[in-house]
Amino acid sequence: MSGIVIVGAQWGDEGKGKITDLLAERADAVIRFQGGNNAGHTIVRNGETWKLHLMPSGILYPGKTCVIGNGVVIDPKVLTDELDELRRREVDTSGLRISANAHMIMPYHMMLDDAGEARLGKLKIGTTRRGIGPAYADKASRIGIRVQDLLDEKILKKKIVAALEPKRLALRPYARDPRLDLQAITEEYLAYGRRLSEYIADTTSLVWEKLDKGDIVIFEGAQGALLDIDHGTYPFVTSSNPIAAAACIGSGVGPKDIDEVWGIAKAYSTRVGSGPFPTELHDDIGEDLRRRGGEFGTTTGRSRRIGWLDLVALKYAARLNSLTALVVTKLDVLSGLDTIKVCVRYRGEDGAEFDTFPYHQTVLHHATGDYVELPGWSEDISDARSEDELPENARAYLRYMEEAIGVPIVLISVGPGREQTMWTEAGLATAPGQTVAAG
Ligand code: IMP
Numbered sequence: 001m002s003g004i005v006i007v008g009a010q011w012g013d014e015g016k017g018k019i020t021d022l023l024a025e026r027a028d029a030v031i032r033f034q035g036g037n038n039a040g041h042t043i044v045r046n047g048e049t050w051k052l053h054l055m056p057s058g059i060l061y062p063g064k065t066c067v068i069g070n071g072v073v074i075d076p077k078v079l080t081d082e083l084d085e086l087r088r089r090e091v092d093t094s095g096l097r098i099s100a101n102a103h104m105i106m107p108y109h110m111m112l113d114d115a116g117e118a119r120l121g122k123l124k125i126g127t128t129r130r131g132i133g134p135a136y137a138d139k140a141s142r143i144g145i146r147v148q149d150l151l152d153e154k155i156l157k158k159k160i161v162a163a164l165e166p167k168r169l170a171l172r173p174y175a176r177d178p179r180l181d182l183q184a185i186t187e188e189y190l191a192y193g194r195r196l197s198e199y200i201a202d203t204t205s206l207v208w209e210k211l212d213k214g215d216i217v218i219f220e221g222a223q224g225a226l227l228d229i230d231h232g233t234y235p236f237v238t239s240s241n242p243i244a245a246a247a248c249i250g251s252g253v254g255p256k257d258i259d260e261v262w263g264i265a266k267a268y269s270t271r272v273g274s275g276p277f278p279t280e281l282h283d284d285i286g287e288d289l290r291r292r293g294g295e296f297g298t299t300t301g302r303s304r305r306i307g308w309l310d311l312v313a314l315k316y317a318a319r320l321n322s323l324t325a326l327v328v329t330k331l332d333v334l335s336g337l338d339t340i341k342v343c344v345r346y347r348g349e350d351g352a353e354f355d356t357f358p359y360h361q362t363v364l365h366h367a368t369g370d371y372v373e374l375p376g377w378s379e380d381i382s383d384a385r386s387e388d389e390l391p392e393n394a395r396a397y398l399r400y401m402e403e404a405i406g407v408p409i410v411l412i413s414v415g416p417g418r419e420q421t422m423w424t425e426a427g428l429a430t431a432p433g434q435t436v437a438a439g
Pocket of ligand 1: 038129222273274
């Protein structure tokens with residue numbers, strides 16, 4: 001195994017950061033391939049908590065090659081703040097490399113994100129307001145500012161003027177905002193360029209080199225399959241492709257460079273922002289799971305919507321991503337429930353049944369779940385370190401999930417700490433550096 005992609009199999013926040021961090025120990029490089037600082041990865045190491053938004057999750061290993069790929073959109077203020085914080089906590093960041101072709105989030109992107117949401121009113125997407133959508137829109141319109149532009153004052157200024165021109169009307173409410181002053185933006189972004197220059201690189205060639213040597217490269221996704229701009233619950237999605245195919249585009253490799261695709265799924269479902277969520281819970285159980293699971297956004301602090309496990313959506317995600325393995329996180333949060341519901345099909349407004357994910361937005365908006373009820377368990381499982389330490393009903397829940405999705409579960413997480421993890425038999429047989437994992 002050389003190229004391994006890690007993706008969210010639900011609506012994001014599945015715990016990809018923890019799993020990437022865990023695998024990164026045995027990898028030679030970690031590369032982020034899409035999204036931006038709309039993502040939030042929490043990693044707990046030796047009781048210390050790290051909240052990262054842009055940094056690849058391997059950054060906590062000294063000197064590990066950590067790449068921000070061409071498919072990412074970068075807010076340079078967030079990136080430099082993260083660098084400062086890591087240095088303050090004495091983390092070696094020398095392995096960081098930033099694609100010269102990645103696009104920048106500019107101050108006007110954040111304003112347009114805010115303005116867009118305000119304009120939509122009740123129909124708002126519930127974005128993270130980090131300027132992600134407007135930055136990707138400029139990229140597609142070919143008026144984006146790229147990392148390499150920060151290294152040339154003349155080019156940078158010219159490109160900012162060109163990017164601002166078609167936005168005049170939309171930015172009118174901000175006309176007097178000092179953040180829109182051309183000279184000020186240019187100077188601020190040139191300063192970021194100077195600050196980041198030592199990390200800027202041709203990251204595509206770098207990743208090729210690693211793969212050609214047989215090094216283990218982890219492609220770290222952000223968000224999740226159901227937030228994919230093409231395949232998710234459009235328009236209530238993010239502006240990039242969080243599915244595995246984007247690992248190729250967002251880093252510059254071909255599909256044959258990918259050997260494994262690991263989907264990360266919570267043992268239940270969550271979603272932040274607006275949009276269809278067929279298994280959503282509006283009762284005390286949902287409230288309880290939110291509190292016990294600490295389901296509040298790493299990036300915006302918003303409380304996450306909670307729902308039962310949705311096998312219709314998960315099967316869809318498994319196929320979209322060609323998942324080769326599944327990682328189940330937050331199993332511990334389900335402890336203490338008498339019965340646990342699992343959604344096995346959707347029911348439309350007119351009673352129609354859907355065993356597969358419906359493409360039509362109207363169906364999806366009105367869909368509710370048909371459930372099977374599985375027996376719960378009362379034990380606290382956060383100290384379990386191997387599958388046989390799990391209660392019988394917890395193991396049965398996992399088997400049910402695995403069989404329905406048709407993808408082997410390789411790893412189970414029962415808490416935020418890196419030690420609160422157990423490999424399954426299938427995991428021990430396939431994971432990189434499995435003997436280390438087994439020990
Ligand atoms: P945007 O990515 O900020 O444009 O937000 C679009 C949608 O994606 C909103 O529903 C956000 O809540 C959601 N979203 C974006 N990033 C994440 C994430 O990392 N986790 C969960 N939801 C996210």
